[in-house]
Amino acid sequence: SKATVSVLYWMLQRSQYVVERKSPESLCAEIIQKTAGHHVRISEFFAVQCGRLTEDAYFPIGAGDNPPATTTALRHRRSKRKAVYIDTSSCRYNVVRCASAKVGWEECHETGPVHVVWVDTSLSENRISKLPRGARINHFPGMTTICRKVDSARLLNKMKRLHPESYRFVPSTFFNYNDFLRTKKGVGGDKWYIVKPDSGCMGKGIRLTHAPKKEMFDNAVVQSYVADPLLIDGCKWDMRVYVLVLSVDPLKMYIYKDGFIRMCTEKYHAPNMANAENTLIHLTNYAIHKKSKKYNSNCKRSFEHLFQHIRGLGHDAEKLWDSISDLAVKTLLSVNEQLKYSYRAAFPGDEDTGGSCFEILGFDVLVDKHMQPWLLEVNHAPSFTCDSGLDYIVKAGLVEETMALLGVELDEEKFKGVPRTPEMKKELLRKFAKRKEEYEAAVVKKFSVIYPSRSETRDIEYDRLLSTIRELAPPPEASLVSPSLHLGLRRTHPSLRPPTEQHRNLTQRRALCPPPKLLRY
Numbered sequence: 001s002k003a004t005v006s007v008l009y010w011m012l013q014r015s016q017y018v019v020e021r022k023s024p025e026s027l028c029a030e031i032i033q034k035t036a037g038h039h040v041r042i043s044e045f046f047a048v049q050c051g052r053l054t055e056d057a058y059f060p061i062g063a064g065d066n067p068p069a070t071t072t073a074l075r076h077r078r079s080k081r082k083a084v085y086i087d088t089s090s091c092r093y094n095v096v097r098c099a100s101a102k103v104g105w106e107e108c109h110e111t112g113p114v115h116v117v118w119v120d121t122s123l124s125e126n127r128i129s130k131l132p133r134g135a136r137i138n139h140f141p142g143m144t145t146i147c148r149k150v151d152s153a154r155l156l157n158k159m160k161r162l163h164p165e166s167y168r169f170v171p172s173t174f175f176n177y178n179d180f181l182r183t184k185k186g187v188g189g190d191k192w193y194i195v196k197p198d199s200g201c202m203g204k205g206i207r208l209t210h211a212p213k214k215e216m217f218d219n220a221v222v223q224s225y226v227a228d229p230l231l232i233d234g235c236k237w238d239m240r241v242y243v244l245v246l247s248v249d250p251l252k253m254y255i256y257k258d259g260f261i262r263m264c265t266e267k268y269h270a271p272n273m274a275n276a277e278n279t280l281i282h283l284t285n286y287a288i289h290k291k292s293k294k295y296n297s298n299c300k301r302s303f304e305h306l307f308q309h310i311r312g313l314g315h316d317a318e319k320l321w322d323s324i325s326d327l328a329v330k331t332l333l334s335v336n337e338q339l340k341y342s343y344r345a346a347f348p349g350d351e352d353t354g355g356s357c358f359e360i361l362g363f364d365v366l367v368d369k370h371m372q373p374w375l376l377e378v379n380h381a382p383s384f385t386c387d388s389g390l391d392y393i394v395k396a397g398l399v400e401e402t403m404a405l406l407g408v409e410l411d412e413e414k415f416k417g418v419p420r421t422p423e424m425k426k427e428l429l430r431k432f433a434k435r436k437e438e439y440e441a442a443v444v445k446k447f448s449v450i451y452p453s454r455s456e457t458r459d460i461e462y463d464r465l466l467s468t469i470r471e472l473a474p475p476p477e478a479s480l481v482s483p484s485l486h487l488g489l490r491r492t493h494p495s496l497r498p499p500t501e502q503h504r505n506l507t508q509r510r511a512l513c514p515p516p517k518l519l520r521y
Helices: 002-014 024-034 042-050 071-075 094-102 125-130 149-162 177-187 303-312 317-333 336-346 389-406 422-443 456-472 483-489 499-510
Strands: 085-087 193-197 207-209 220-224 237-248 251-256 260-263 300-302 359-367 373-379 447-451
Touching: 094 389, 149 220, 149 373, 149 456, 237 317, 237 336, 237 389, 251 317, 251 389, 260 303, 260 389, 300 303, 300 389, 303 317, 317 336, 317 359, 317 373, 317 447, 317 456, 336 456, 359 389, 389 422
Parallel strands: none
Antiparallel strands: 193 207, 193 220, 237 251, 237 260, 237 359, 251 447, 260 300, 359 373
16 A cells, blocks of 8 residues: 555665665565565564664554554554563563564563563572463573583483483583593593583683693583584584473473574684684684674574585485484483473472473584584573574574464463363363364474474384483482472472482482492483
8 A cells, every 4th residue: 555655665765774776666565565464574674685683663564654663552453362461571682572572462561460471591489489370481490400511411421321322412521520530541542622611601611621630620511522523614613403392291392493503703623732722713602703803694504504505515404403303302301300390399280281381492513524413502591682684583483483382372261160070170181282282283383393203213212211211310309499499389289299208218219220330420
């Protein structure tokens, strides 16, 4: 319509960005054709066309000559659906707020209802206690266990010793100096190692060493350096893979098909005494390379570009992606028993279907020249900062589809008229689970389910791993759930045993385990 053209032309004339070889009239025609009948996301359009971002703003079709200046005005549009309110007061990423507006959610008010809480930090006891009844939050209690370097090394090293073929993606990792000396003496040879602080991020405190010293193991891990990575344009790179965990009891995981690779800004050379301190060669962290004078837009590339490069080398890109999906599942399986315990302690009650929390994890994966993926680390709070068009396209789509998969509208109706008999309540929960599964299958786009697996062979392997974890793992430690929270919820959740009873049964549980040398970390 003329009103639509006037709005878009008004916006394009006042934009600070100039699109070469395209007039405002042609841009108007193109954007109307692509978004007919929908709300126009101006920032995403410019991200694609210019590779840069404008201020986040939404303009409804046919809004006239005075378009709204912010997304807040758009959220109050008429809708037949019941309003869903999200609390982003503890979130610093605008892409989350824009995604919530895109799916039709509204910002909550101080005294109003809250259906979803989105925070940037891990889930604390104080946050759990203040969470409104029925609300969902974007972190699981205890998830930091797999994200802390020392804790994850304990879990993954144990599983690698018991199932070496299944956990071959875990590099040799040490957090004890004496264990390192014994292993090095048995293996022999000259190797390089990378030292990672336990709770470090953005490449801070990471360094390479040829001869680790005892003090390097203080609150850190020492990991074997993968010295033969697959290179692109002569540079080292890694993958940022996004995995959505919708539930831990029962476990349900999705993997996002879009993502990006992060490339180093200097050509790769095997580590030696001369270049060991050059982080621009050996570390792929974006926070390090964005400060380099050689950094440009080609240092971040899409998965599509990566898979084309892999196929050009004669390798199977689909097989690599399948291996990465398997890597993500096995990593979460190693900590699933602790996560289930922490979740049920924080959210007791037989009416909870396991969906009070969800979490987007960022897996950093390195691929060597033999097409073997290696797990570098897991991020429980990956950054959603958008510094480029590729950032915005990947992260905005990821957050939007995550919000759609939550099925918040279904949660509001799941227990209406709940019968009092336990049998009828179980039947209602079963029907709700089936309804939610059908809903997720209908709205999913770029996510794909990786657990429960759709492969019979994988199911058998995962069941075998879970059986080992349940038999050999000791009772959950008190560090995963604080004693005050545990004891405070014991009355409302009788299935949770107090720590004293756990300790009394510990001897009996250990009698079922193999010799202690297999359990020693």
